[in-house]
Amino acid sequence: MKERGIGRPSTYATIIAKLLERKYVIERKGLLFPTSIGIKVYRYLNSLEHVREFLSEEFTRRLEELMDKVEIGEKDYEAILFELLEKIKIRHDS
Structure with missing residues (x-):
């Protein structure tokens, strides 16, 4: 997020925790990967x-x-x- 210029240092952890909690992403070896539900939510919102x-x-x-x-x-x-x-x-x- 920081490299892309989005989010605020004070919100990075909260945003990532929320994505994990909602199962939009999973964490493997320190990296985040979208789940099928995360992809579906993104595609739906992007279709609007x-x-x-x-x-x-x-x-x-x-x-x-x-x-x-x-x-x-x-x-x-x-x-x-x-x-x-x-x-x-x-x-x-x-």
Whole structure:
């Protein structure tokens, strides 16, 4: 996750634990592998056009960058939340 620029150091362990708990992935020799249910969930969500964009690494990476800018005072969190909400509404309504 870190190498791909997604997630936050404080959330890596929680995210991985949740994926393991839900049996979306299994761990072997320190590596994570998707399970058949994990693949099915991903394919299903990816098949929903109004959701697909929000699943992408690029979307997550951009959102993480914006969160970093909020943290250092370069961006206003309310403006970012408003833009995100508008994007979700547009996707949901289409």
